[in-house]
Amino acid sequence: xxxxxxxxxxxxxxxxxxxxxxxxxxxxxxxxxxxxxxxxxxxxxxxxxxxxxxxxxxxxxxxxxxxxxxxxxxxxxxxxxxxxxxxxxxxxxxxxxxxxxxxxxxxxxxxxxxxxxxxxxxxxxxxxxxxxxxxxxxxxxxxxxxxxxxxxxxxxxxxxxxxxxxxxxxxxxxxxxxxxxxxxxxxxxxxxxxxxxxxxxxxxxxxxxxxxxxxxxxxxxxxxxxxxxxxxxxxxxxxxxxxxxxxxx
Amino acid sequence: xxxxxxxxxxxxxxxxxxxxxxxxxxxxxxxxxxxxxxxxxxxxxxxxxxxxxxxxxxxxxxxxxxxxxxxxxxxxxxxxxxxxxxxxxxxxxxxxxxxxxxxxxxxxxxxxxxxxxxxxxxxxxxxxxxxxxxxxxxxxxxxxxxxxxxxxxxxxxxxxxxxxxxxxxxxxxxxxxxxxxxxxxxxxxxxxxxxxxxxxxxxxxxxxxxxxxxxxxxxxxxxxxxxxxxxxxxxxxxxxxxxx
Ligand SMILES: Nc1ncnc2c1ncn2[C@@H]1O[C@H](COP(=O)(O)OP(=O)(O)OP(=O)(O)O)[C@@H](O)[C@H]1O
Ligand SMILES: [Mg+2]
Numbered sequence: 001x002x003x004x005x006x007x008x009x010x011x012x013x014x015x016x017x018x019x020x021x022x023x024x025x026x027x028x029x030x031x032x033x034x035x036x037x038x039x040x041x042x043x044x045x046x047x048x049x050x051x052x053x054x055x056x057x058x059x060x061x062x063x064x065x066x067x068x069x070x071x072x073x074x075x076x077x078x079x080x081x082x083x084x085x086x087x088x089x090x091x092x093x094x095x096x097x098x099x100x101x102x103x104x105x106x107x108x109x110x111x112x113x114x115x116x117x118x119x120x121x122x123x124x125x126x127x128x129x130x131x132x133x134x135x136x137x138x139x140x141x142x143x144x145x146x147x148x149x150x151x152x153x154x155x156x157x158x159x160x161x162x163x164x165x166x167x168x169x170x171x172x173x174x175x176x177x178x179x180x181x182x183x184x185x186x187x188x189x190x191x192x193x194x195x196x197x198x199x200x201x202x203x204x205x206x207x208x209x210x211x212x213x214x215x216x217x218x219x220x221x222x223x224x225x226x227x228x229x230x231x232x233x234x235x236x237x238x239x240x241x242x243x244x245x246x247x248x249x
Numbered sequence: 250x251x252x253x254x255x256x257x258x259x260x261x262x263x264x265x266x267x268x269x270x271x272x273x274x275x276x277x278x279x280x281x282x283x284x285x286x287x288x289x290x291x292x293x294x295x296x297x298x299x300x301x302x303x304x305x306x307x308x309x310x311x312x313x314x315x316x317x318x319x320x321x322x323x324x325x326x327x328x329x330x331x332x333x334x335x336x337x338x339x340x341x342x343x344x345x346x347x348x349x350x351x352x353x354x355x356x357x358x359x360x361x362x363x364x365x366x367x368x369x370x371x372x373x374x375x376x377x378x379x380x381x382x383x384x385x386x387x388x389x390x391x392x393x394x395x396x397x398x399x400x401x402x403x404x405x406x407x408x409x410x411x412x413x414x415x416x417x418x419x420x421x422x423x424x425x426x427x428x429x430x431x432x433x434x435x436x437x438x439x440x441x442x443x444x445x446x447x448x449x450x451x452x453x454x455x456x457x458x459x460x461x462x463x464x465x466x467x468x469x470x471x472x473x474x475x476x477x478x479x480x481x482x483x484x485x486x487x488x489x490x491x492x493x
Binding site (some may be wrong): 140142143145146147148149150151152156160161164167246247248 | 295298299300316317318320322324326328330331332334341342344345346373375393
């Protein structure tokens with residue numbers, strides 16, 4: 001069973017390659033897997049450098065989103081005023097499509113790297129914020145009563161009850177936001193790419209498509225997909241490890 | 250120790266959870282609040298704990314209002330912190346009043362010992378059975394040496410064998426600790442086995458119907474004692490009349 005996905009993938013690749021050979025599909029319409037590997041081997045450093053640049057934006061955005069989302073969720077759970085003030089804006093931010101605001105952000109923020117990080121952060125922010133907020137409110141009301149009975153200060157309830165209760169929620173938010181940050185980084189690069197200052201993988205895709213270098217374009221796409229999968233599973237594994245160490249998973 | 254004088258509590262929405270309820274609790278009392286669902290038992294317990302305020306009537310504490318630690322509370326679920334060990338769960342009330350861990354540990358160990366959990370100090374709630382979790386919860390309530398121990402159907406979720414064991418152990422703890430216990434239950438058998446005073450409550454509106462005093466001295470064979478059977482019969486009859 002463990003080998004089923006790999007086997008299925010290999011079979012699909014073989015069929016794909018076979019179809020391309022038999023039908024004699026031109027490479028600028030649909031390159032076969034071998035042509036894609038060939039394109040990667042032709043310039044591994046260039047493509048991997050581009051991937052590193054995109055991942056740098058992704059991780060920076062994920063970090064900022066985790067700090068901001070966590071902090072704003074904590075602020076919201078400690079004060080009704082903060083909740084009333086923050087919540088509508090968080091939702092507004094979430095429903096605004098990134099491609100619509102990315103050009104503005106790129107114009108307003110001078111530094112291209114910072115602009116990309118801002119764009120990706122906007123996409124990654126909401127799951128972290130919303131998950132942490134519901135985690136902070138997830139402790140059973142009896143535990144709240146217990147803390148009140150013993151005269152707990154607000155910071156004590158936060159540190160000893162709400163934050164630990166929110167940790168699993170935060171970690172699953174982190175996993176969701178990891179994928180979103182990557183998507184956000186790519187979308188922002190696509191928008192910025194036409195502005196001419198991008199070094200990321202999305203720009204390589206754009207560039208290859210302009211030049212009709214389909215194998216190279218596919219190679220970049222495959223790298224992006226692999227990066228997304230590794231990011232998702234990696235963040236999932238880190239989360240499980242942290243929870244196991246705390247004895248709650 | 251505490252006199253509750255004609256308290257009333259009406260929840261938003263007009264539900265009269267308690268009407269004109271008066272009850273006097275003395276040192277070392279063991280009181281069972283007995284009644285069907287919705288008769289205001291939990292509401293009364295929360296008023297006594299200061300977790301809720303009455304709309305009318307008053308609570309008078311003999312010797313000044315309680316400070317944190319004077320009252321212990323045990324809920325129907327153990328309500329432990331799932332990420333904390335048994336030891337750290339019991340340490341919590343002391344930690345909240347600013348006591349250092351090392352300073353608190355002798356008390357924590359003693360409380361765990363009292364409920365028979367020596368050897369399980371570093372176990373997490375997940376690794377404990379339902380009965381053991383409830384024991385941790387009781388140890389947590391005892392660790393501050395409370396004057397008043399409030400328990401809201403603490404054994405309702407346990408199987409009968411575990412329940413009998415915990416009931417017997419609770420009586421031991423009560424005799425040693427010398428605190429006053431107010432124990433909410435809707436089991437006539439449990440009330441008759443445990444309590445010195447059985448307070449019958451009826452719903453809509455929640456109020457106290459009657460009080461029955463017990464002269465049983467609970468021990469291992471109490472459940473076989475004809476006097477216990479007679480008390481159960483007396484309480485059942487009184488409850489049926491009160492609800493009619
Ligand atoms: N916070 C609340 N808001 C509104 N109504 C409430 C609240 N708490 C309790 N009530 C109502 O007050 C009444 C008494 O509730 P209470 O929980 O005291 O009953 P109980 O005797 O403890 O019942 P049970 O045996 O089911 O626990 C019920 O009708 C309940 O619905
Ligand atoms: Mg109740």
